[in-house]
Amino acid sequence: MSDLLPTIAAELALFAAVGFFLFAIDDLAVDLLYIARRLWRSLTVYRRHPRAFADRLPPASAGWMAVFIPAWDEGAVIGDMLRSTLERFGTGDYRLYVGHYPNDPWTDEAIASVPDPRIRAVCLPHAGPTTKADCLNHLYRAMQRxxxxxxxxxxxxxxHDAEDVVHPLELELFAALIGRGGAVQLPVVPLPDPASRWIGGHYCDEFAEAHGKELVVREAIGAAVPLAGVGCAIDRDALGRIADAQGGRPFDADSQTEDYELGLKLGQLGHRTLFVRIPAQPGSPAMVASRGHFPATFAAAVRQKARWIGGIAFSGWDRLGWRGGAGERWMRLRDRRGPLAALLLLTGYAAFILYVQLGLAAQLGAPLNWVRDPLLETLLLANAVLLTWRVVMRAAFTGMTYGLAEGLRAIPRLVVGNTIAIFAAWRALRLHLTPGPKAWDKTDHVFPREYRA
Incomplete structure (x- = not known):
C-alpha cells in the first residue's frame, strides 16, 4: 500500500499533465494568432481606413427581415421580450415569427398580450416540446406563406431566443452586411446577475473570451463560424439552399445544436459567415450585440452545457464528420474536445486530492515511498506557466467587456466553470447513450427588469 497510492497519484497526475499541456499549446496557438491579427490590422487596415460604427453604415438595399423566436414554456418572458424588441427595433419592414405549442397556453396568452401586426404567432400542429429546430422549421414554413x-x-x-435583449441597430447592421456573406453573427454578451456572481458570472467570462477572440480567429483562418442561435442573420437564399437539400427543413429537427450545425453547413456550401464586432457609435466601447441572462443555478447550467456538449462533441462528430481544410479540422477538434477536457479535469483534481492526502499522511509519519518523476515535474512547471497565461487572458477579456471587478472574479470562476463542465460532460454522455429522440431540454429564463418596455 505504501507504493500503490503514490503510484496511482503519479499516473493520474502524468495523464492529466500531458493532456493539459497539449490543450494549453492549442489555446496558446489561438492566442498568438489573435494577437498577430490585431497587431497587423492596427498597423495596416486602421491606418488606411477609419474605424466603422454601426450608426454610420451606409443605407442598405430594400428588403424585409423575418425574425424567428421559438418558444416553449416561455410565458414568464416572451411578453416582455416582444414589447422590448418592438420598441428597440422601432419602425421598419420586419416581422417577428413566434413559435409556440397547443399544450402551452401560458406562452400563447403572453404572446397574445402584445397585439401588434408585426407579430406573427405560429402555433405548431403538435404538442410540445419537440426540439428548437422543429419549431424553427414551422416558422420557416410560415415565412414562406x-x-x-x-x-x-x-x-x-x-x-433570437425568448429571453434576448436585442440591440436597436441590429436589423440595420444585418441589412447592410448580409449581402457580403451567407450569415452575420454578432457577439453574445451575457448580462451579469448580481444574485449569481459565480454560476451565471462564469458565462460572462467564457463568452467574453470566445466571442472576443476565438470566433475572430476562426474567421481569420477561413474556418466556418458556428452560429450562436441568437443575434445572427442568415441570407434568405443561403438558407433556402440548405432547406432544398433537406426536404424543405433548413433546421435539422434531430439536432440539439441546430444553430452550431447550421453555421458549419453554410461554410461547407461556400457561404462565408461574418463575425462582426462593431461599436454602436463613436465614443462608446459598447458593441452591437445580443444580450440576455444565462442560467443562474448549478443544475440549470449543467443541463444547458450538457446539451451543448452532446450536440457538438458527440452528435456533431457523427453528423458533420471531419470536413474541410486544416483550419476547419483544427477548429472542429477544438469544438469536440469538451468530454476529454472534462475527463482531464476530473483526473487532475483526483490526483491533487490524492497528493494532498499523501502529504498529510507523510507528515504524520506514514511509511510512503516517494519517487521523483523528472518528466512529471517538467510538465507541471510548463503547465503552471501556461495556466498563468490562460488566467491572464481570461481575466483580460472579461475585464475589457465587464470592467476590472468582473475581470478579477473571472480568476476563481475558472474553478466554477471546470466543475460545471465535468458534470455536464457526464450528463451529455448519458443522454447521448440513451436511445430515442431528444426533446427540447431547455432551462427557465428571466427577462431583465431594466430592459422591459
Whole structure:
C-alpha cells in the first residue's frame, strides 16, 4: 500500500499533465494568432481606413427581415421580450415569427398580450416540446406563406431566443452586411446577475473570451463560424439552399445544436459567415450585440452545457464528420474536445486530492515511498506557466467587456466553470447513450427588469 497510492497519484497526475499541456499549446496557438491579427490590422487596415460604427453604415438595399423566436414554456418572458424588441427595433419592414405549442397556453396568452401586426404567432400542429429546430422549421414554413402572399422574399432570417435583449441597430447592421456573406453573427454578451456572481458570472467570462477572440480567429483562418442561435442573420437564399437539400427543413429537427450545425453547413456550401464586432457609435466601447441572462443555478447550467456538449462533441462528430481544410479540422477538434477536457479535469483534481492526502499522511509519519518523476515535474512547471497565461487572458477579456471587478472574479470562476463542465460532460454522455429522440431540454429564463418596455 505504501507504493500503490503514490503510484496511482503519479499516473493520474502524468495523464492529466500531458493532456493539459497539449490543450494549453492549442489555446496558446489561438492566442498568438489573435494577437498577430490585431497587431497587423492596427498597423495596416486602421491606418488606411477609419474605424466603422454601426450608426454610420451606409443605407442598405430594400428588403424585409423575418425574425424567428421559438418558444416553449416561455410565458414568464416572451411578453416582455416582444414589447422590448418592438420598441428597440422601432419602425421598419420586419416581422417577428413566434413559435409556440397547443399544450402551452401560458406562452400563447403572453404572446397574445402584445397585439401588434408585426407579430406573427405560429402555433405548431403538435404538442410540445419537440426540439428548437422543429419549431424553427414551422416558422420557416410560415415565412414562406407570407412571402407568397407578399410577392417578395425576405432579405434575411434573424434568430433570437425568448429571453434576448436585442440591440436597436441590429436589423440595420444585418441589412447592410448580409449581402457580403451567407450569415452575420454578432457577439453574445451575457448580462451579469448580481444574485449569481459565480454560476451565471462564469458565462460572462467564457463568452467574453470566445466571442472576443476565438470566433475572430476562426474567421481569420477561413474556418466556418458556428452560429450562436441568437443575434445572427442568415441570407434568405443561403438558407433556402440548405432547406432544398433537406426536404424543405433548413433546421435539422434531430439536432440539439441546430444553430452550431447550421453555421458549419453554410461554410461547407461556400457561404462565408461574418463575425462582426462593431461599436454602436463613436465614443462608446459598447458593441452591437445580443444580450440576455444565462442560467443562474448549478443544475440549470449543467443541463444547458450538457446539451451543448452532446450536440457538438458527440452528435456533431457523427453528423458533420471531419470536413474541410486544416483550419476547419483544427477548429472542429477544438469544438469536440469538451468530454476529454472534462475527463482531464476530473483526473487532475483526483490526483491533487490524492497528493494532498499523501502529504498529510507523510507528515504524520506514514511509511510512503516517494519517487521523483523528472518528466512529471517538467510538465507541471510548463503547465503552471501556461495556466498563468490562460488566467491572464481570461481575466483580460472579461475585464475589457465587464470592467476590472468582473475581470478579477473571472480568476476563481475558472474553478466554477471546470466543475460545471465535468458534470455536464457526464450528463451529455448519458443522454447521448440513451436511445430515442431528444426533446427540447431547455432551462427557465428571466427577462431583465431594466430592459422591459
Amino acid at each position: 407570407d412571402e407568397a402572399s407578399r410577392g417578395e422574399r425576405a432579405r434575411a432570417i434573424v434568430l
